[in-house]
Amino acid sequence: MILVVGSKGMLGQELMQVFGDAARGVDLDDIDITDLASVQRVLLTLKPRIVINAAAYTDVDGCQAEVEKAMQVNGEGVAYLALTTKEIGAKLVQVSTDYIFDGKKGSPYVEDDLASPLSIYGESKLAGEMNAWFNPDHLIVRTQWLYGHGGKNFVETMLKLAGERSELSVVDDQTGSPTWAYDLALAIKALLDKGCGGTYHAANAGFVSWNGFAKEIFRLAGIADIKVNPMSTAELNRPAPRPLYSTLDCSKLAQDTGFALQPWQQALERYLELRPAR
Numbered sequence: 661m662i663l664v665v666g667s668k669g670m671l672g673q674e675l676m677q678v679f680g681d682a683a684r685g686v687d688l689d690d691i692d693i694t695d696l697a698s699v700q701r702v703l704l705t706l707k708p709r710i711v712i713n714a715a716a717y718t719d720v721d722g723c724q725a726e727v728e729k730a731m732q733v734n735g736e737g738v739a740y741l742a743l744t745t746k747e748i749g750a751k752l753v754q755v756s757t758d759y760i761f762d763g764k765k766g767s768p769y770v771e772d773d774l775a776s777p778l779s780i781y782g783e784s785k786l787a788g789e790m791n792a793w794f795n796p797d798h799l800i801v802r803t804q805w806l807y808g809h810g811g812k813n814f815v816e817t818m819l820k821l822a823g824e825r826s827e828l829s830v831v832d833d834q835t836g837s838p839t840w841a842y843d844l845a846l847a848i849k850a851l852l853d854k855g856c857g858g859t860y861h862a863a864n865a866g867f868v869s870w871n872g873f874a875k876e877i878f879r880l881a882g883i884a885d886i887k888v889n890p891m892s893t894a895e896l897n898r899p900a901p902r903p904l905y906s907t908l909d910c911s912k913l914a915q916d917t918g919f920a921l922q923p924w925q926q927a928l929e930r931y932l933e934l935r936p937a938r
């Protein structure tokens with residue numbers, strides 16, 4: 661059995677869809693990953709073969725203010741999962757982020773590039789990656805700019821704002837690859853099907869700025885009566901610094917599994933098509 665921890669989250673819900681009957685899900689009502697006794701109770705009872713950790717504290721600005729919570733959920737929680745999965749002979753899949761990089765490389769990041777997080781969220785997720793190594797049988801999958809059904813995300817925020825305003829300012833100096841959580845779940849399945857371990861990057865193909873992403877969301881959603889103005893990250897002045905260029909090179913994933921994520925525009929189009937039904 662595959663245990664999805666954080667199964668009610670945005671990625672967790674897609675993992676439950678993709679793995680179907682092979683998966684069982686737990687979330688905060690059943691397990692608190694910051695509590696070793698809770699992790700041991702659930703894992704020693706259920707004895708999964710694989711644990712996918714999709715639980716995290718993902719509010720990037722929130723992490724900047726709540727450092728201890730960020731380190732506990734995104735860092736220590738992973739240590740507890742790694743130690744306990746090792747104890748029961750299970751594999752640990754840890755989901756991580758482009759925000760472990762500083763965005764100064766100027767070209768897509770490969771798995772071995774040096775991590776240098778700018779924010780507390782990025783630091784806590786890097787701590788989580790390192791803690792995953794407590795279980796030698798681990799798979800770390802880094803992704804970025806996720807959106808999906810049933811989650812708070814940029815696509816849903818833009819569509820909501822379009823109903824309230826006629827003009828928006830969106831940053832045009834941060835570049836990344838918007839990634840559909842469903843496609844990421846398929847990539848994780850492909851990696852597990854091939855028995856892969858170590859670190860992989862998985863994001864939809866191509867890249868864009870948040871501003872360009874917003875414009876494409878409105879174009880595909882048929883929303884013409886909204887103006888999207890450019891804005892710099894400095895002008896937006898959010899509490900947590902973000903990397904300016906953090907696209908992920910996903911060729912290792914393609915080489916080792918034969919699976920490549922579709923271009924981000926196609927994924928977004930499909931997501932918007934399916935959205936009313938979900």
Ligand SMILES: NC(=O)C1=CN([C@@H]2O[C@H](COP(=O)(O)OP(=O)(O)OC[C@H]3O[C@@H](n4cnc5c(N)ncnc54)[C@H](OP(=O)(O)O)[C@@H]3O)[C@@H](O)[C@H]2O)C=CC1
Binds near residue numbers: 668687713737
């Ligand atoms: N969202 C994004 O843009 C990106 C996300 N990622 C990574 O992908 C993974 C999935 O992210 P996403 O689906 O957006 O996350 P969500 O925030 O949507 O879901 C996380 C889930 O974990 C639960 N959770 C929080 N704390 C604990 C805890 N202590 N014990 C057990 N469960 C807990 C949350 O419950 P509750 O809601 O009640 O707090 C929620 O159900 C994370 O590792 C994230 O860092 C990587 C790159 C981009």
Ligand SMILES: Cc1cn([C@H]2C[C@H](O)[C@@H](COP(=O)(O)OP(=O)(O)O[C@H]3O[C@@H](C)C(=O)[C@@H](O)[C@H]3O)O2)c(=O)[nH]c1=O
Binds near residue numbers: 718803834870
């Ligand atoms: C709502 C809004 C956002 N923005 C900007 C702020 C930010 O730089 C960008 C996206 O906003 P978000 O709050 O969705 O971004 P953010 O929380 O930084 O998203 C990140 O989340 C974590 C969990 C990750 O791991 C990252 O890969 C990334 O997806 O758009 C505007 O410029 N105008 C707006 O009206």
